[in-house]
Amino acid sequence: MDRKKILVADDESHILNVVSLKLRNAGFDVITARDGAEALKLAGEQTPDLIITDYHMPNLSGLELAQRLRASGQNIPTLMLSARGYHLTEDELKASGIDQMIAKPFSPRQLLSAVSEMLGVAA
């Protein structure tokens, strides 16, 4: 079975490192981006199976990233990490292309669990 490819976009190094390591150890291929624009480019080039993105990022926010991808017809399952108090409803999120949201601070285990569920693989 092909290894699933996950794109992780976050401007905080720690988050990027932790998430990448956790997912790689769990058997996923991980590509990383430091801002929304880079993430958009990589998404187009590498067609990941899942995108994990932060909300607050330079150049393009996580939300805008998801919207652009939806608009361009790329329906990649997207998980958004958010810092405090994000005020969109679940429906509004879904409409923007965000399938799931995890609030920061999150635990790596929690993230892996969510990812596995979204990709339909055993955690």
Add this chain to the structure above:
Amino acid sequence: MRLERSLEIFVPASVVAGVFLLAAELSSLAQLVRASSFMALSGGSLILVGAAAGILNYAIIRRQSRELALQANKSLTTGKSTYLAAPENSLGPLVLALNDGFTAAEQTVASALTQVKELQIQLKVATGQRRQAQAIIYSINDAVMVTDSFDEMLLANDAAARALGFDLHAIDRKPLDEVVHGTAIVQMIRDVRASKNASEKRVVEHRMRRDGKDSIFKLTLSCITEANGEPAGVVSVFHDMTRENEISRMKNEFVSSVSHELRTPLASIRAYIEMLIDGEAQDEKTRNEFYDIIQNEANRLGRLIDNILNISRIESGLVEIKKQPLSLMVIIKEAIDVIIPQAKSKNIRIEEQLEPAFYQVTGDRDMLYQSVMNLLSNAVKYTRENGTVTVRTTVDEENQQVSVRVIDTGVGIPAKDIPFVFDKFYRVEANKNVAKGTGLGLSLVKNMIETVHKGRMFVESEVGRGSCFGFTLQLTP
């Protein structure tokens, strides 16, 4: 021949008129006439004598009454009671009556004077009390106004004049609605007065636009009543709550901010520990990296907590300041060592341009360390990857001063924010997303450098190019 009993004058029949020093009764004139008519037979000289006696009598009485009048006048004007000698003639009863009159008048005057004195004393006391009340009212920071039972202005202080926009010297007895233009306030004062209830007190929040700014006042209105229960007036006190509300809001924001700030390093620590526990760090190198990160985050947490505590303690004056001669350069090097891991994680270069260590300042070691640390920490936080932070000290021998500059190639601060950067809790809006902060760091540094060490803070910045934060201290002579 004897004319009167009081004085006897011997009148020789051959002398027409002499000077009579006689207190003669007018009625004696008749007697004189009778006597003289009896003596008319004795010769015309006696008639003349009689007539002369009459004229003299009149003159005497006239003189006596004048003298009495003068005496009476003197008594009345000097207030000294003089008992007038009552002559034995017809003026006698008159004088006696006058004496009684004078006595009564004197008593009345004395009693009136006493009353006047009493009233003067009362007036003085009342004036004194009023002055005291005024002084108290004038010195109160809150706006105070007193209106009477006709809703006229009785008293107001400077703060009231400023708050409500009227001239303090032009309000006495003016109707309330002429002086105060806020109808809501006027109505409230009227309501309280009309309630006639001595214990009627209203506390309302009242918004006013003043000097183009919105202010919130806590308005306390009390009805004063006289002894009979009738309303004497209303005392209105306006307490400006704007600043209090502002401070309250800032405190709440601060607590939120602080909680978030503390959670972030804590979250990192937990995440990395969880990774270690789950065996995600599969080699020595990774494990060591994780240990380092956990340690750094723990230190960061510690510094943050110290910062917060410091600010509170310095503000409340609890900190013990220990000043001694020390080398700024040594402190700076120590601070740089601590900030290096954070700088490295963003690939930021720290450059040192320090004067020799023998230049000393007299100061509190911990505070100066903290000041340098805060400036360094800010510089690194607000500089993006691959930037540079330079720490430079310069000695001004002539003025015996040393300056410390922390220069970064970071995001810079917009000109409009620069005057406020040292304010507590102030965060530059444009840079809020660049780095997290409590808005306390610079305020703490300013407090420590300027208040405790009598130094001077300065800042220069340009958006997109970077900032230079620094301070100047006197060298130890």
